Amino acid sequence: MPLFTRSIDVKPRHDVWLFEWFDAFDVSSEWSDIKDLDVLGTTVQSVGFLVDPSPIAGYVTLVTSDDGDGNVSNGINIPLVNVVNRIRLS
Numbered sequence: 001m002p003l004f005t006r007s008i009d010v011k012p013r014h015d016v017w018l019f020e021w022f023d024a025f026d027v028s029s030e031w032s033d034i035k036d037l038d039v040l041g042t043t044v045q046s047v048g049f050l051v052d053p054s055p056i057a058g059y060v061t062l063v064t065s066d067d068g069d070g071n072v073s074n075g076i077n078i079p080l081v082n083v084v085n086r087i088r089l090s
Contacts, residue, residue: 014049014066016090021082043084046076
């Protein structure tokens with residue numbers, strides 16, 4: 001039996017995007033030779049509704065919820081310089 005028995009017609013105001021980006025990471029917690037440090041890091045992927053990007057601020061904001069009435073929640077700011085790839089999903 002489904003959890004929800006009625007459908008709700010909600011049209012989000014923002015498109016869904018997938019961003020691949022370099023996340024912050026700890027290079028070492030102890031003394032190390034500088035040549036042994038991992039300076040490339042790792043990429044992560046985040047999916048969400050893309051709130052109007054702010055090129056002046058230097059980041060984009062993704063949110064996980066958009067009710068279609070201008071209310072959003074659970075946002076993350078991703079620095080533009082860290083973005084490797086982005087794909088529009090909707």
